[in-house]
Amino acid sequence: MxxxxxxxxxxxxxxxxxxxxxxxxxxxxxxxxxxxxxxxxxxLDLSNSLDGILQGFYLLQDGTDVRNYGGLTGIAEARELGGLFMDLPAKEVMVGGNSSLTLMYNYIHFMMESVWLKESKSNNETIKFLCPVPGYDRHFTICDAFNIEMIPVNMLDDGPDMDHIEKLLAQDASIKGIWCVPKYSNPTGTTYSAEVVERFAKLPTIAGDHFKIMWDNAYAVHHLNDQPDQLSNLMDAAREADTAESVIMFASTSKVTFAGSGISFIGLSEDNLKAFEKFLSASAIGPDKVNQLRHVRFLVDADGIxxxxxxxxxxxxxxxxxxxxxxxxxxxxxxxxxxxxxxxxxxxxxxxxxxxxxxxxxxxxxxxxxxxxxxxxxxxxxxxxxxxxxxxxxxxxxxxxxxxxxxxxxxxxxxxxxxxxxx
Ligand SMILES: Cc1ncc(COP(=O)(O)O)c(C=O)c1O
Known part of the structure; x- marks a missing residue:
């Protein structure tokens, strides 16, 4: 009652x-x-065999010694693996360290330095981001760290309120991006419908080229059901709409293997990847390729995942x-x-x-x-x-x-x- x-x-x-x-x-x-x-x-115990899995074999097929410096975009085998999480070709995947959040932070930093700050100064406008709510607090913390103003947008049953998003973008050119957890969203568990993904692909035609869709697919393979939700491929839809430069995807193995010692992925167009690699090269010579190889050996392929x-x-x-x-x-x-x-x-x-x-x-x-x-x-x-x-x-x-x-x-x-x- x-x-x-x-x-x-x-x-x-x-x-x-x-x-x-x-x-x-x-x-x-x-x-x-x-x-x-x-x-x-x-x-965590499910992944204990990561330890020792390499058994002293550190050489890749192309002769790379994973113990050494270099290879900022990640080893080829791990880029393939990341492609399975994000449904992308390996050439559009870069593999990072143990946290996709770090990649997100670095990507926002890169956009601030290369484009957004200059734009906001010349237009005398605050940089803004759309945030579907309820959402993931650490996305908001990244915005906070860069003084990006956050505009909440309601989550509906099939994804964020797209009518509201399209309206806001049409009215305000200082909105430079949106956070999304498109599958089994944190915290509502929502998976965006095919129609919502299609509409996302067209958003940059309203918002402009410098608008970035931060597609954080943290729960891409984390099903609680034998009939997993299906998420349409945003990058494919964006290629059709000629907006692929605005799509920045993320995933990681944090909740697949070891939360503190996994590997992370960023998925983006080849041009975007080159520019981001250049930006990162000031702060790193290369990621932990030993751990990348361990993950490749452990997870193997889509069936293994x-x-x-x-x-x-x-x-x-x-x-x-x-x-x-x-x-x-x-x-x-x-x-x-x-x-x-x-x-x-x-x-x-x-x-x-x-x-x-x-x-x-x-x-x-x-x-x-x-x-x-x-x-x-x-x-x-x-x-x-x-x-x-x-x-x-x-x-x-x-x-x-x-x-x-x-x-x-x-x-x-x-x-x-x-x-x-x-x-
Ligand atoms: C939506 C979302 N993205 C990212 C993360 C953290 O990912 P990572 O461990 O790869 O930094 C979490 C962790 O809770 C999350 O819920």
């Missing part, structure tokens, strides 16, 4: 029950954490099922929260009644259950409706996850009743 259909007396009775439960949690000395979107130890990711799914799938089951059991049909049931990726996105996210997060924190700070999924930490909460179920054990969720649902229902009773 929906909470708002309950009488005042019924609400007060339920409030008393929940307060008792909440008080019991206070004295339980809990220390649980639902904030960390990182793989658990069992997942798929088989490996199935093992991840078997470990984390039950955690996502548990989140959905506990939320459904306690909050289903109560009219006080809605949440996503993602087909892939690392997060569940939940909305409370408007105005309650920070209260729920504080209540949970006060009894030892840490949740991602309110507003973290919005630029400048500002969730205008104060209702989005990101749940990351992969890292805790099943038992810790169950306990944390049980506390969470009590906090959420209690906060909702308190709000209803105030009306």
């Amino acid at each position: 929906k909470l708002e259909q309950l009488s005042i007396t019924q609400l007060e009775e339920r409030q008393l029950q929940l307060e008792k439960q909440y008080d019991a949690y206070k004295s339980a000395g809990l220390s649980l954490d639902l904030t960390r979107g990182k793989p658990g130890a069992e997942q 798929q088989a490996h990711m199935r093992k991840h799914k078997d470990i984390i799938g039950p955690r996502f099922d548990m989140v959905d089951n506990v939320l459904n059991q306690h909050l289903g049909n109560r009219g006080i929260a809605d949440w996503t049931k993602p087909m892939g990726g690392y997060f569940v996105s939940l909305n409370t009644l408007p105005g309650l996210a920070s209260t729920v997060i504080k209540m949970a924190g006060d009894v030892g259950v840490k949740l991602t700070p309110a507003g973290a999924t919005f630029p400048n930490g500002d969730d205008p409706r104060n209702q989005n909460i990101r749940i990351a179920p992969t890292f805790p054990s099943m038992e810790a996850l169950r306990q944390a969720l049980e506390v969470f649902v009590v906090c959420l229902e209690l906060a909702s009743i308190q709000q209803l009773l105030k009306r």
Whole structure:
């Protein structure tokens, strides 16, 4: 039954029950954490054979010794591998170090230095970026680091609100880019539809050549389901629309092998790649090619990636099922929260009644259950409706996850009743 259909007396009775439960949690000395979107130890163990996999063979077919300096674009075999993640030919892939975020940061730095700053000075305009919300906080941190103003755009069921995006671009030439997590988006789990991808390919015809689509495909192969979502190839659509120069793709093996010791990929046109390579050459002689080769040997090909990711799914799938089951059991049909049931990726996105996210997060924190700070999924930490909460179920054990969720649902229902009773 929906909470708002309950009488005042019924609400007060339920409030008393929940307060008792909440008080019991206070004295339980809990220390649980639902904030960390990182793989658990069992997942990391899946890749332990990376260690020693080269068995002393460091030479590539072309004679390159991967232990030595050089090769800023990455070894050919790893570029092929990156092409499998991003659906691109190897010649359009550069392989970086252990973090795609670093590549994103460096790419924005490159655009600032080479084009955007000059443009903004001569037009006396602030550089702006579109940010689909809720979104990934570290994208926002990169914008912050470069004083790029962020404009939120709502996420819909099939991707960001394209009507709004097209309108904004037509009105404001100082918008220089957009962040996207096009598959199993962080945190909503949304995969952009084919129509949305087509519209993305045409955006630079409105926004101009210097507009960049930062296509962060961090969850390209991270399915939680045997029928994976299909994402259309933006680069192909952009080639058709003659806008390929605006497409900058990213992926990594952070949540495939070792989160701290994986390899990362950037996908871009050959001309863009050359220019970016030149920019990077001031700061590096070459990436960790030994690790690149280890990943090639370990993952091998598309079948190897798929088989490996199935093992991840078997470990984390039950955690996502548990989140959905506990939320459904306690909050289903109560009219006080809605949440996503993602087909892939690392997060569940939940909305409370408007105005309650920070209260729920504080209540949970006060009894030892840490949740991602309110507003973290919005630029400048500002969730205008104060209702989005990101749940990351992969890292805790099943038992810790169950306990944390049980506390969470009590906090959420209690906060909702308190709000209803105030009306
Ligand atoms: C959307 C998204 N992009 C990038 C990253 C980080 O990627 P990397 O480890 O390759 O820097 C994350 C990690 O949570 C993410 O959710």
